[in-house]
Amino acid sequence: MRIDGISAVVTGGASGLGLATARRLVSLGAKVVLADLKGSPGAEAAAELGSSASFVPADVTDTESLNAALDAAERNGPLRALVHCAGRGGDRMRILNRDRTPGELDSFAEVLRINLVGTYNALRLAAARMAANDELVDGDRGACVLTASVAAFDGQIGQTSYTASKAGVHGITLVAARDLASWQIRVNTIAPGIFDTPMLGRLREDIREGLAASVPHPKRLGDPAEFAHLATDILANPYLNGQTIRLDGSIRMAPR
Numbered sequence: 001m002r003i004d005g006i007s008a009v010v011t012g013g014a015s016g017l018g019l020a021t022a023r024r025l026v027s028l029g030a031k032v033v034l035a036d037l038k039g040s041p042g043a044e045a046a047a048e049l050g051s052s053a054s055f056v057p058a059d060v061t062d063t064e065s066l067n068a069a070l071d072a073a074e075r076n077g078p079l080r081a082l083v084h085c086a087g088r089g090g091d092r093m094r095i096l097n098r099d100r101t102p103g104e105l106d107s108f109a110e111v112l113r114i115n116l117v118g119t120y121n122a123l124r125l126a127a128a129r130m131a132a133n134d135e136l137v138d139g140d141r142g143a144c145v146l147t148a149s150v151a152a153f154d155g156q157i158g159q160t161s162y163t164a165s166k167a168g169v170h171g172i173t174l175v176a177a178r179d180l181a182s183w184q185i186r187v188n189t190i191a192p193g194i195f196d197t198p199m200l201g202r203l204r205e206d207i208r209e210g211l212a213a214s215v216p217h218p219k220r221l222g223d224p225a226e227f228a229h230l231a232t233d234i235l236a237n238p239y240l241n242g243q244t245i246r247l248d249g250s251i252r253m254a255p256r
Contacts, residue, residue: 001140001235004029007076009069011060011122012086014040016197017147020224021083021231026052028232031076035060035069036086060086060118063125070129078133082126082144083231087115089199090151090162108161115165119146123176123187131183138238141184145231146173148191148244154253166191170244177242186241188234193248195222215249222247 008025012018013034022032026049034049035058036042042055056069073079090111093103123144130142148169155163169189176187194200194211200221203211212220230247234240 001080001138001143001238003081003232003236005077006030006080006137007033007073007078008081008083009033009035009073009079009126010083010085011035011058011066011069012084012147014042014045014055016085016199017192017195017224017227018083018085019045020228021085022053023049024225024228024232025081025083026050030081031073033069033073033076035066060084060122061113063121066122066125070125074129078135079126079129080133080137080140080142081235082122082130082142083235084119084122084144084146086118086122087147087165090159092158093161094158095160103160108164111161112165112168115162116168119169120172123172127180127183127185130185131180136184139184140186140238143186143235144176144188145234146187146189148173148189150191150193150246150248150251150253152191152244153246156253157256173244174242181241186238188240188242189244190227190230190234191244191246191248192227193222193246193251195224195227197224214254215251218249220249222249 008030010018010022013022014036025032032053034042034055038057046053046055056072058065058069091107133141149166151163152166152170173189
């Protein structure tokens with residue numbers, strides 16, 4: 001699907017992987033709505049990207065606010081692309097503490113609510129808009145790119161909730177692609193490894209260096225622009241569907 005001239009929504013678009021993706025989409029000629037939380041720097045990010053970008057505050061678990069972002073995107077033209085980057089890190093909670101106290105169920109459920117339920121909400125609402133598109137673009141009514149994590153495949157101790165949520169995103173990818181095929185909507189997922197995002201920016205430099213050294217090749221953190229490049233390649237390639245693609249420098253996470 002050609003990207004020049006399309007209307008797109010990027011969730012989590014105020015920073016990190018989402019902002020990098022929005023920046024690349026704009027550079028390729030798309031009009032982009034950045035959907036992110038009300039307290040995020042989304043307005044500043046959209047201003048940086050210029051007239052082809054706008055910010056709409058939205059919580060991906062809230063249907064009303066997410067629909068407002070989709071409404072804004074459709075004012076730019078038929079919605080053709082969703083890149084869903086919004087999410088949160090895990091709670092780093094063991095299943096059992098040293099004193100055999102079980103982990104908190106509410107914390108586990110909250111991570112799944114944001115990362116998995118939020119993904120499904122964004123996917124279903126965006127797909128409903130795309131399905132209404134009369135005209136096909138290179139055979140597609142639309143295309144969706146979701147975000148999982150390498151934790152979906154080799155989660156570490158303390159990542160039970162995060163791993164479960166991201167494994168769920170991987171799990172729905174093929175099902176969603178099959179489900180939406182009759183509407184000519186493609187669904188793919190990126191499973192990033194260790195990327196240089198604001199979340200990692202809060203870590204001490206020696207910890208960041210250790211993480212970078214653990215990547216087989218190249219021995220560095222991933223650049224969000226590399227995620228963005230893959231996301232737009234996925235949108236552009238009309239035969240790529242139902243896949244989860246690891247983008248991780250071939251890292252396989254250790255147990256802890």
